[in-house]
Amino acid sequence: MIDKQTIFEIHRLHHLGWSQRKIARTLGIDRDTVKNYVNDPDRKFNRTVARNLKLDPFRQLIQKWLEEDNEVKAPVVLQRLHENGFDGKVTIVRDYLRHVRGPRKKREAFLRFESLPGEQMQIDWGHFGSLLYGETKRKLYALAVIEAYSRMLYVEFTHSQNQSALHQCLLNAFIFFGGSPKEVLVDNMLTAVIERQGTVIRFNDAFLDFLRIFNITPMACTPGAPNEKGKVESAIKYLRQNFWPLRSFGDLTDVQLQAQKWLKDIANVRMHHTTDQRPVDRFEKVRLSPMPDLLPDYRQVISLKVHKDFAVRFDTNAYTVPPWTIGQKLIVKADAATVTAYHKHKKVACHTRCWQRKQRIESPTHTQQVKKIRKKLWQDRQIAALASLGLDARYYLKAIIDTNLPIKKNVSKLLSLNDQYGTTMLIWAIRKAIAFNAYGAEYIENILHQNSSPKKNHPPVRLKNDQLNTITLTRPCLAEYDAHILKKDKNHD
Secondary structure: OOOHHHHHHHHHHHHOOOOHHHHHHHHOOOHHHHHHHHHOOOOOOOOHHHHHHHHHHHHHHHHHHHHHOOOOOHHHHHHHHHHOOOOOOHHHHHHHHHHHHOOOOOOOOOOOOOOOOOOEEEEEEEEEEEEEEOOEEEEEEEEEEEEOOOOOEEEEEEOOOOHHHHHHHHHHHHHHHOOEOOEEEEOOOOOOEEEEEOOEEEEOHHHHHHHHHHOOEEEEOOOOOHHHHHHHHHHHHHHHHHHOOOOOOOOHHHHHHHHHHHHHHHHOOOOOOOOOOOHHHHHHHOOOEOOOOOOOOOOEEEEEEOOOOOEEEEOOEEEEOOHHHOOOEEEEEEOOOEEEEEEOOEEEEEEEOOOOOOOEEOOHHHHHHHHHHHHHHHHOHHHHHHHOOOHHHHHHHHHHHHOOOOHHHHHHHHHHHHHHHOHHHHHHHHHHHHHOOOOOHHHHHHHHHHHHOOOOOOOOOOOOOHHHHOOOOOOOOHHHHHHHHHHHHHHHO
């Protein structure tokens, strides 16, 4: 029940032309209550008992959700209740949550800034915990982009807030909106603002290059004044309260797909509490600047060397590339979905991005190419001749191939050593080299050379006087010398 003063205020504001939504928001009551008292001011409403009975079967379920997230909002709870068979409206849920949580704190008042259609978009990052990929935990962020006039919202989730992630998300936002605004309002993130002294702002050079293509003017809000970008702040808050609670996600793609559905079905078609219009309807008045004919590529770019395992190392993971690129440097471009390698502007490999760490992502094509190359090598005449010498020779040949040594040069040298020293000595030298992990024909040659060098036994020196050659010296007793030294040391002490 509400008092007579509140009923009077409902009718006074109604006669002034206020909408029922605005009256409800001003007086802190439900819209249905305003509607009922406007239609019949003398009617007494006592729906408490009926409401309690209708909500009773779901109280334990609501309590469970509140234990998961005590700040969950009534519209979210209502969405989940509808999934469980509840056919009531948000009023019952909101009253119940208000009763459970108690009165709200008073909010600080701010001046509201309004923009013309298509004039400004506001952007901001929000941190949303992390996602688990196997044993790897990745931080999760969301970039919210809101068209200031219509409150039309775009959200993109990422695992990074770096420069390329910001640019790629903004580009996707402009594609979503169908054009770009005249200005973009940001906070003082380093990817947008490098330095600020009062009203003097130094923007990030890479950020300016990005905006220049779309003819956008950057604007930075004053530090400590979140009301200047209150629209996107509210959007982040709305995202936390309406989208995030009571959901589970498999990976980044799953988060983004659910977010896109939420934007389409809920966020952009709801009646906005400030404008009293749906963002999607209000956005029809917005005229944005057209997109460039050729959209730039804002993927993360890095130059990487191809290792002997025919793979490049990116974000702690190994991604395979064609084996003929071993030892060369490739340009790798990555976004949230793919990792692509280029050789002289030609794409040579493309993988789905792996968000786990220290994994090897192989392409069956690359592995098959390696097998074909090795099979071709084994079919070579000289290689076949060396392999025919036995298991040790084949093992040593495989080691030469795996260590990326010149195959033709080493095989030719080993066959030459076989002709020079014989198969038995060659295999003996190979086994000795394997024991020391010494791979290469030079090692084998050195071992064989040292083993075949003659050992010279020099005879005693002979003097011209033969009598001197027959002199025999008695062997001294070393114990006497030891006793002498010990005695000397004792006297010294």
